[in-house]
Amino acid sequence: MEIHKTSWPMRILVFVLFLYLLAPVLLVFPISFSGDQVLRFPPTFWSTRWYVALFENSKMLSAFSTSLLLASIVTILSIVIAVPAAWVMTRVKFRGRDLLFNLFTAPLLLPTIVLGLAILIVFASFGLLATMRGLVFAHLVVTLPYALRILAVALNTQDQTCEEAARTLGAKPLTVFFRVTVPMLIPGIVAAAALCFLVSFDEVVITLFLTGPRISTLPVELYNYVYNQADPLVAAASVLLILLTLGVIMIVERTMGLSKTFVK
Amino acid sequence: MPVSQSLEEHLKLDGISISFGPVNVIPSLDLSVRKGEMVAFLGPSGCGKTTTLRMIAGLISPSSGRITVGGRDITRLPIHDRDMGMVFQSYALFPHMDVTRNVQFGLQMRNVSKQDIERRSKEALELVQLGHLAQRKPKELSGGQQQRVALARALVIQPSILLLDEPLSNLDAKLRDEMRLQIRALQQQSGITAVFVTHDQVEALSMCDRVVVMRNGRIEQFGTPTEIYERPATAFVANFVGRTNRLKGKVGSDGQLVAAGQPLRATTKLSPGPVDVLIRPHRIALQPSSGPATTGDGNVVEGKVSSIIFIGDLVQYVVRAGDEEIVVEEATRRERAPLGVGDNVHLRWSADDTLVYPDDGK
Numbered sequence: 279m280e281i282h283k284t285s286w287p288m289r290i291l292v293f294v295l296f297l298y299l300l301a302p303v304l305l306v307f308p309i310s311f312s313g314d315q316v317l318r319f320p321p322t323f324w325s326t327r328w329y330v331a332l333f334e335n336s337k338m339l340s341a342f343s344t345s346l347l348l349a350s351i352v353t354i355l356s357i358v359i360a361v362p363a364a365w366v367m368t369r370v371k372f373r374g375r376d377l378l379f380n381l382f383t384a385p386l387l388l389p390t391i392v393l394g395l396a397i398l399i400v401f402a403s404f405g406l407l408a409t410m411r412g413l414v415f416a417h418l419v420v421t422l423p424y425a426l427r428i429l430a431v432a433l434n435t436q437d438q439t440c441e442e443a444a445r446t447l448g449a450k451p452l453t454v455f456f457r458v459t460v461p462m463l464i465p466g467i468v469a470a471a472a473l474c475f476l477v478s479f480d481e482v483v484i485t486l487f488l489t490g491p492r493i494s495t496l497p498v499e500l501y502n503y504v505y506n507q508a509d510p511l512v513a514a515a516s517v518l519l520i521l522l523t524l525g526v527i528m529i530v531e532r533t534m535g536l537s538k539t540f541v542k
Numbered sequence: 543m544p545v546s547q548s549l550e551e552h553l554k555l556d557g558i559s560i561s562f563g564p565v566n567v568i569p570s571l572d573l574s575v576r577k578g579e580m581v582a583f584l585g586p587s588g589c590g591k592t593t594t595l596r597m598i599a600g601l602i603s604p605s606s607g608r609i610t611v612g613g614r615d616i617t618r619l620p621i622h623d624r625d626m627g628m629v630f631q632s633y634a635l636f637p638h639m640d641v642t643r644n645v646q647f648g649l650q651m652r653n654v655s656k657q658d659i660e661r662r663s664k665e666a667l668e669l670v671q672l673g674h675l676a677q678r679k680p681k682e683l684s685g686g687q688q689q690r691v692a693l694a695r696a697l698v699i700q701p702s703i704l705l706l707d708e709p710l711s712n713l714d715a716k717l718r719d720e721m722r723l724q725i726r727a728l729q730q731q732s733g734i735t736a737v738f739v740t741h742d743q744v745e746a747l748s749m750c751d752r753v754v755v756m757r758n759g760r761i762e763q764f765g766t767p768t769e770i771y772e773r774p775a776t777a778f779v780a781n782f783v784g785r786t787n788r789l790k791g792k793v794g795s796d797g798q799l800v801a802a803g804q805p806l807r808a809t810t811k812l813s814p815g816p817v818d819v820l821i822r823p824h825r826i827a828l829q830p831s832s833g834p835a836t837t838g839d840g841n842v843v844e845g846k847v848s849s850i851i852f853i854g855d856l857v858q859y860v861v862r863a864g865d866e867e868i869v870v871e872e873a874t875r876r877e878r879a880p881l882g883v884g885d886n887v888h889l890r891w892s893a894d895d896t897l898v899y900p901d902d903g904k
Contacts, residue, residue: 439634442601445621446628447699448651457647461638 303520310513317508328514338515341499348410348495349479352417356474357467359418360425365459367426368433379430383423393419394484401488408490416484421474428473432466433459465534472530476523552577552735553703558597558607567593568759570607577612580729580736582746585756586782591739592707594756598737599705600624611702622651627696627734631708633688635680641667641691642676648699666698667691669728686717693725697732704729704736710745722749743783747771755779777899780820787826787868789819791898799898803864806841808896816901823871825895828859831886840892843868847885861889 284292305319310328312321332338367379385393397416398407406412436459444458445451460467482497489498496515504512553575560568568590575581583591596602598609600621609617616624627648635644645663654662667673670690680688689709696704709725710718726749729736740746746753747767755762755770755778763775774780781788791801793812798805801819808819831844845863852858852874859870859881868889881887 437632437634439630439632440636442599443628443630443634443695444636444647445601446599446624446626446705447648447695448622448625449647450622453651458636462636464638 306513306516306520309510310517312510312513315509317510317513321510328510331511332514332518335511337494338496338499338503338511341494341496344410344493345479345496348413348417349475351410351414352421352478353471353475355414355418356421356425357471360422360429360470361460361463361467364426364429364433365455367430379426383427385419386423386427390420390483394487397484398487407488408492410493412488413485413493413495416488417478417481420481420484421477424473424477425470428470429463429466432463432469436462468530468534472526475526479522550577551575552579552612553598553737554608554610555594555598556608556610558594558604558609560593560597560602560605566759568604571759571761573754573761573764575735575737577735578733579751580726580738580749582750582753583737583739583756584743584746584753584783585741585762587741589756590759591741591754591756593759595705595707595737595739598703599626599628625699625702626705627699627701627703628705629689629692629696629707629709631711633680633692633712635688635691635695637680640677640679641672641683644680644691645695645698648695652699662698663694666694669697670694670724685713686721689713689721690724693728697728697734700732700734702735704734706736706738708739708741710740711742718745725749747783753783755782757782774820774897777818777820777897780897780899785823785869785871786820786897787823789821789866789868790901791817791819793817793898799896802843802866802868804841804843806843806896807839807893808898809893810896810898812898813900818899818901820897820899821868821891821895823858823869825891826868826870827890828861828870828872828881829888829890830881831888840890841896843889845887845889847881847883847887850881850883859887861887863889 309317309319309321311324311326312318313323313325313327314321363382367375367382397419401407401412401416406415440458440462441454444454449457480497481495482501485495485498486501489495494502496519500512500515551574553573555571555573558568558571559566571590571594583594585591593602597604600616600619604617607617608615636647639647642663645666646659649659649662664673664676667676670693672687672690672694675683675687680691683691689712692709706725710721713721722745738745738750747770750767752764752766753770754764757778763770763779765773765775770779770783774783777788780786789801791799791806793799793814795814797812797814799808799812799817799819800806801817806819843863845861845868847859848862848867849860850857851860855874857872857874859872861868861870870889
């Protein structure tokens with residue numbers, strides 16, 4: 279990337295904007311080490327008691343493992359479904375292709391509350407409420423459009439002459455797909471997977487409709503917790519979530535390079 | 543020294559046509575390439591040369607017509623069964639495989655035994671002098687090296703035809719000269735039939751046994767480089783291949799050719815009407831008009847030097863003759879006093895070098 283000389287007013291503006299965006303996130307860190315009973319800033323004294331409380335809260339722990347499992351399943355399924363779908367959308371010419379693509383990515387534009395209600399109504403009749411299967415299906419509705427869009431862009435910008443070269447060298451279509459197209463798509467797949475994982479792990483609105491006492495995800499459990507009592511336990515949980523998110527981003531950065539993966 | 547060239551017909555295009563939507567890119571094309579020969583498709587961009595190459599490769603299917611290789615109809619054969627080695631303009635190396643894996647790819651698709659894959663890929667890399675870079679990834683190679691890997695990858699499968707799509711256009715001038723010689727040498731060593739798409743006349747003329755000059759999806763001329771250059775079939779070919787002066791002329795009802803306000807002699811058969819008269823700049827000799835006015839069976843035109851451009855080994859004179867400007871190229875020489883702007887000169891060229899074509903209105 280080019281390095282521009284930035285003027286001082288511009289730097290200050292950027293700094294203020296970043297501060298505005300990150301301030302709530304940054305505040306969470308000191309609050310999580312608060313020793314107070316309630317959410318308050320600045321804390322009157324420091325302690326790690328809320329981290330201890332968090333790890334002793336079995337509800338939170340089971341919600342966390344549910345979320346982790348759910349996000350992993352959703353991510354894998356999203357990629358497995360979206361890669362061939364994106365391939366068809368970008369490599370096969372057929373009538374109504376653009377329409378279909380827009381239809382598939384439409385859930386991105388719908389208010390999630392509408393989606394949540396619709397899913398609730400449909401899933402209720404299939405007995406999918408408060409089940410892992412139901413959550414997986416619901417989250418796929420949200421993550422698939424992201425995956426499809428990222429992978430379609432990646433496939434469109436990919437040098438297609440490599441596929442042609444493989445074909446002239448004697449590779450059958452399926453061989454071309456697995457030995458050339460998919461390996462060249464890895465950065466796109468990593469980006470899509472990271473996004474799907476984070477979106478699923480983070481999903482509240484739709485999930486709220488589908489969870490219950492039997493099964494709950496971490497964001498929903500946090501939401502319920504704050505609803506009942508406002509103590510710094512949620513701050514401790516937030517810090518761990520932020521670190522997890524950073525961890526995912528770091529893995530992407532280490533393996534692929536962020537700009538290569540997300541910026542086209 | 544063409545080693546294995548024969549008159550045996552190898553690749554044959556029979557009434558090939560293709561349309562993209564409403565655009566009829568190639569109306570109907572017939573072509574026959576001999577075994578072991580290297581043929582260039584030469585033409586401006588959009589003339590259909592790459593489209594034709596891609597139809598031979600199978601990357602697109604012709605709307606009608608037949609393609610045969612060694613008598614076998616391959617028109618409807620899928621790409622992966624065609625046995626073509628193709629070198630792409632962008633090289634199209636697999637970025638996620640190292641050089642060796644790139645070269646081995648085609649062999650792995652052909653159920654060649656493991657030892658043979660190792661041996662043949664090694665030989666192919668030696669052939670293009672890249673044995674020492676076998677473990678590199680494509681992006682760690684220079685343009686010329688990538689080009690050679692692409693060539694090795696295409697040749698290692700011993701294809702029935704080698705297809706080259708503007709393989710040199712992404713290289714700098716010096717490397718291009720080198721690769722030209724190398725590709726030609728490899729092609730002749732292996733005796734492989736090759737089709738070479740280019741818009742560069744130097745590549746076409748210097749590398750290939752025969753040249754197809756194309757325009758608007760049609761073949762303007764198919765012949766040896768010498769034929770193309772010395773006896774261009776149309777004004778377009780003469781203009782596209784080599785530099786040329788183009789004079790508006792007229793053939794009278796008596797068969798007399800007139801251009802630049804003077805009667806001229808040509809060896810072409812002429813029919814009355816407006817014509818284009820083409821003369822290569824370096825086929826014209828310049829003499830100061832004060833010198834001896836020798837007459838022969840050639841053409842002599844009087845003119846005045848209007849500008850001089852020095853290009854090192856060449857000097858370009860622009861001479862005003864009548865209402866035409868004629869460019870003359872001379873090798874830089876010392877035995878004659880240099881001409882200056884405004885000098886009156888005699889332009890002299892033989893009747894053989896006067897190319898006359900009916901005016902095509904372009």
